[in-house]
Each structure stands twice: as structure tokens, then as C-alpha cells.
Amino acid sequence: MCIVTELCHNYAKRYPHKFVSIGHPSSVILVMFYITPIIFNGLLYKISWVVATFITYNILGNMLFCYSTNTSVECLPKDRQLPVPGEENLWHYCEICQKLMPPRSWHCALCRCCILKRDHHCIFAATCIGHNNHRYFFWFTFYLTIGTALSLATSLIYAVMSGSFLPWLIIKDSIEIKGIFSSYCQYLIFILNNLACGVPAIMLAFQIQIIYLNASYYEINNRSYNLGFRKNCKLIMGQRGLWTFLSPSLKSPLPHDGTQWQMKPKD
Template sequence: MCVLSDLLQYYAKTDPKKFIRYAHPISIVFLFAATVFFFTWEVFFLLPDLIGTEGWFYKANWIVDLVIAYNVWANMLACYRTDCSVARLPKDRLVPGPDEKHLWHHCEDCKQLVPPRSWHCKFCRCCILKRDHHCIFTANCIGHNNHRYFFWFTFYVTLGTAVALVTNFAYMVKYNILLHGPAFIFNIFIWISGSNSPMVKYNLKENVVFSFNLFSVALAGIMLVNQTCIIYRNASFYKREGRYDLGLRKNINIIMGKAGLWTFLSPSIKSPLPHDGAQWQLRKIIK
């Protein structure tokens, strides 16, 4: 994950305009294709073979998969549509109070004072309130106002790929496909060599899907763990200092809003944030 992040940052800094032109649409198309593929593969290929299509369990899986797919795309869209820029604040909120002026800093690009935890994004071309990072999947920055949506986006991507992995695993166990060991690499080698082995014809697609699924759930899981740690400490992707850590309950409310963890049900749930992102309470240090 760190290597991938560093690689993307390198290309982004080399040519920001070109990076945005290609990275955003490619990432969104990839996510859409992967979501449709895993949904179709599970409900139309794996589940009918494993449990049939007549029982309540198959219908329940349909509902679960639809809820997951909905929350992946609805939260991603909510991230994109939510403005986290400092410019969205009223002008009277862009003036620090006498006791907090030392916490604000001057942005050379925006030519103005910006609140603490706000940083300039070269891709969005503005300062972002409590900037976490710029996401290629949501095509904008993750900050104070849309961090809730991004967390549930990563949660449902992880959940969806995990559910698909369990179903894939059950299917491969049923047909003893897992007995072939690291079949993906092995079958690819045989396929390239032009072998007519029956094993390749029967197992290649299942092993490719299973390996891709394993990679997807691992990558999404790393993102989710990282975001969970950020919420736990009220930190951000690039700023892991603990001076804003006010305790788990307050940290959750700062990011999720008044509805707290109930926001996992849908991004349409109203959950006002406790403040506008201009003022941040510091943790009291007991000496």
C-alpha cells in the first residue's frame, strides 16, 4: 500500500494535470467494472451452484449484495459532491480569533490565512478543511465534510470483496480446486505455454478471479484499517499527531456527525457535524 501510494504521488507531482486527466477516470471505471463483475459473478454464477436459487438464503444474499453495492457507489458519489474547501466558509469564519491566530497559517497559493489542519491541494487548486488526502476514486479531496462518506466507502468495498472471497472460497473447496496449490501462477504458466491440460480449461477463470479477489480484499482491508486508525485518533493520512485526540466517542462524532455510527446505513442519513472545520479543540495534556 505504501509503495503504491508513493508511486502515485511521484507521478502526480511529475505532471499533476496529466495525472488528473487519466487517474480519475481510469480509477472510477475500474471500480465500476470490478463492482459489476463481483456482483454478477457471485449472484449469477457462484450462489446458484452453491445454494440454488429457490430458497430464502439466495434472496437474502441478493439483498445484502445490493445494499453493499449501493453504499459503495452512494458514499463515493457523496464524497465527490461534498465541498470541503476553505472557500465554502463564510468570510467572518476566515478570520481567526485573538487566542487562536497562532494556529492558523498562510497559504502561498490561495494568498490567505487558513484554519488549522487545512492544507492546499494542487489537484483541487484550493485549501481543504482538515485535509486527509486526495482520492483518485472520488476525484476530489477527502476532508472535514466528506470524511464520513469516505470511511463507509472503504468499509463497504472491504465488506463486498470479503463476502465475494468467502463465496469464491466455498466454491473452490466444493470442487477441490484449492488442492492445486498456487493455481493462479501455475495455470497462467501452463496457459502461456500452450498446454491443453483439462485442469487449465476447467480452473483458469476460477483461479484468476479468486486471486484478483484476494488482492482486492487485502488492498481494501489495508485502506479500512488505516482509516479506522485515523478516526480512532482523530488524525489524518499525512498528519498523525495526537494533539486532536479527544477520546473515541468525540472523535467518532467529529467525523460521523450527531448520528454517529448509524451513518453506516446510508449516506442519505442526516448527521450534522459538530463544527464547520475552522476551529479545532486540542487534547488537554495532564502534567
């Protein structure tokens, strides 16, 4: 099983997008159809399906909205792609695009354009995270972490209930082929869940601090734009704030277009 662990690690490093698209659904399918029916029954089993459906919908929905939402400077109306009189000093010149860009916007070599309040380029969503789609990325990482954590917890509960928490004890005590195969499946689920849960959990920890300070990934400790938690949430989540956790399709207009940023008053 050490070989399986190393293969999973190496594949995740070399092909992160493919690993997510294969590993996460595989973990969900194996847990919901193989482990969950053993742990829960009746009403609890039905509730677990409702929760799993809600989380999966938000993971896939937020990922799709994140990918399809244009957050480049080019998405602005033509008149907003130029600084208003008196604000020219706040804008900066992009050598690649060869024109002035709004504050907090930066050029992405992969997207080949400047991104409004660029946070980073996400390899999972295959797009840049910026002013217009930051909300979707946050809830994507949030539900991805919650979903894989619940899957991991379910696998651990099953392992404890079956008295086979240690993989080598399973293999040692298993005589039938079916028992060995079941043990391998359980261990593989545990490996996939650990890998699938660790990456989004790290991303979520960064995103919580970014929202708390109204910062960005490359300026995570920048407090210049920190206007307080409630205002910061609205600047990223829109007018409905944290209520956007309900659905990616919930309309929540942003307070501005990403070209003018209020700074924290100096003490």
C-alpha cells in the first residue's frame, strides 16, 4: 500500500486538476455507496444524502461560476477602462498591455490580460481569481473543505466501528479475497480523503484571512484596504454578504466595479 500512497502523491503533484476531477468524485462515490449505508440507516442515511447533494451542488456550481465569470479589466465598459480626472496617479501602467490599469489590478501571464483586484491564478478553476469571481472561489474552497472533511470523518468512523483502523491489521486478519479487497478499498479511500481535504483546507485558511483584511493572496498581510469585517464581506461577496453560501446562483451585486478602492483611514 506504500506504493499506492506514493503513486497518489506523485499524480496529485504532476496533474492537480485531473487528480481533483478524479479523486474527489471517487471519494464521494465510494463513501456514499459503500461506507455510509453501513454507518447510517433510515432517516440519518436520507439526511446524509441531502447534505451530500447540497455540498456537491455548491462545489460544482461555484467552480462553474468562478470559471465563467469574467474578471479582467477588459470586461469593464470602455469609459471605465480609463481613470477619471484626478485619479490618474492611483492607476499604474502595464508594460505588457501598454496602458493604464486600475489600482489592485495585475497582469496574468496565463490569462494574457490584467485582472481586477487579482488574487491569484487558480489551477483548479483554470482561471484567475479577481474582483468579480472571488466570492465563488471562496465558497468553492469552503464547500470543498467541508465535503472532503465529512467524507474523511465518515471513513474514520467506519474504520473504528469495524475495528480495522490500522491497515496492516486488516490485511493480517483477512483470509478471504473479498476481505482483503475491502481492506484495500478502505485504505485507498482514507488516502484519497487526506489528500483531497488537505489542499482545499490550506486554501480556505488563506481565503479567510484575505476576506478578514480585504487583502489578496500576494498581499495577504496588507491592511490598507481593511474597512471592517462586514464591509469587507460585502466588497467580496456582494450586497447579500455571507448569505451567498446558500447558492452560487443567488444574486448579490458587488458595491463597485473594481476600479476605485476605499482605503483604511490612517490613525
